[in-house]
Amino acid sequence: MSAVSGRRRRFKVGPVTDHPAPLVALLDGTLLDPTVPLLRPDDLGVLRGEGVFETTLVVDGVPRDLSDHLVRLAVSAEMTGMVVPGPDSWRRGIDALCSAWTGPRQVVLRMVASRGPEGASEPVCYLLAAPLSPVSARQRTDGVRVLLLDRGFTASAARAAPWLLAGAKTLSYGVNMAALRHAAANDADDVIFVASDGAVLEAPTATVVVAHGRTLLTPPTDGILDGITVRRLFRVASAAGWSTRTETVPADQLTAADGVWLASSARLLAPVVAIDGVVRTDAGLTAELAALLDVPA
Numbered sequence: 001m002s003a004v005s006g007r008r009r010r011f012k013v014g015p016v017t018d019h020p021a022p023l024v025a026l027l028d029g030t031l032l033d034p035t036v037p038l039l040r041p042d043d044l045g046v047l048r049g050e051g052v053f054e055t056t057l058v059v060d061g062v063p064r065d066l067s068d069h070l071v072r073l074a075v076s077a078e079m080t081g082m083v084v085p086g087p088d089s090w091r092r093g094i095d096a097l098c099s100a101w102t103g104p105r106q107v108v109l110r111m112v113a114s115r116g117p118e119g120a121s122e123p124v125c126y127l128l129a130a131p132l133s134p135v136s137a138r139q140r141t142d143g144v145r146v147l148l149l150d151r152g153f154t155a156s157a158a159r160a161a162p163w164l165l166a167g168a169k170t171l172s173y174g175v176n177m178a179a180l181r182h183a184a185a186n187d188a189d190d191v192i193f194v195a196s197d198g199a200v201l202e203a204p205t206a207t208v209v210v211a212h213g214r215t216l217l218t219p220p221t222d223g224i225l226d227g228i229t230v231r232r233l234f235r236v237a238s239a240a241g242w243s244t245r246t247e248t249v250p251a252d253q254l255t256a257a258d259g260v261w262l263a264s265s266a267r268l269l270a271p272v273v274a275i276d277g278v279v280r281t282d283a284g285l286t287a288e289l290a291a292l293l294d295v296p297a
């Protein structure tokens, strides 16, 4: 591992009841002082966003959909030409981190693999745990006001240009964060990216889900991340009698939908309560879907 090993210190977790700072662990389970730097200044993750990551929610010590996240981490790594440790290695560190956690019951767990300095033989891998932010928790019930923003290419163009890494979960989230800042500057909370042919793509950190009656729709994964939360939602909703379909969702049909949500691993399910300033409802469906998705209170 190409970390600043000289400065790395074992971090003993004291009898604390809350964690204003995150907990950090290496995959071998070593807990690190979160205030001590781990990456070198010339790590390509820092210099160029070269790396991959996953985020999931841990509830009462149990990470949700962990196998799916570890599979997707490996897929993202392969798309970026990186070799990351296998699932068992990640699980060892995650177990240690979850056992050490004594903070709130809902924890956002990040699994990170940064490419390391030029020529490094292996990436720098670590785990980060932090309490779910109050904003994310609140958006599950209060919802999000979104802007529709042009992504500048079609879903199929992204498929024809794999170097865009459109479906990989990489550390290059600068564009996504810029879109969120644009939303904040324009009296909105989030964004739905729209392809140049008018098809709904995804949000900067979430998958879009739409309801028409008792049918849930989500866009195909061409050019967007293959969302794990929507996968779980579709599984539990179809077991409860909903129809679920993966198909192109034209952005101009969002207004007519009975409900629109952003689905993601930490926030889980946030109803869209306004699109481009036009207020909309969720037809009372959010509570039902949240219960199916087992969203914690």
Ligand SMILES: Cc1ncc(COP(=O)(O)O)c(C=O)c1O
Pocket (backbone or CB within 6 Å): 055, 202, 203, 204, 205, 206, 207, 224, 225, 226, 227, 228, 229, 230, 263, 264, 265, 266
């Ligand atoms: C770009 C993007 N799309 C979709 C999602 C939702 O994916 P998941 O439900 O697996 O968290 C995320 C999650 O962070 C994301 O970053």
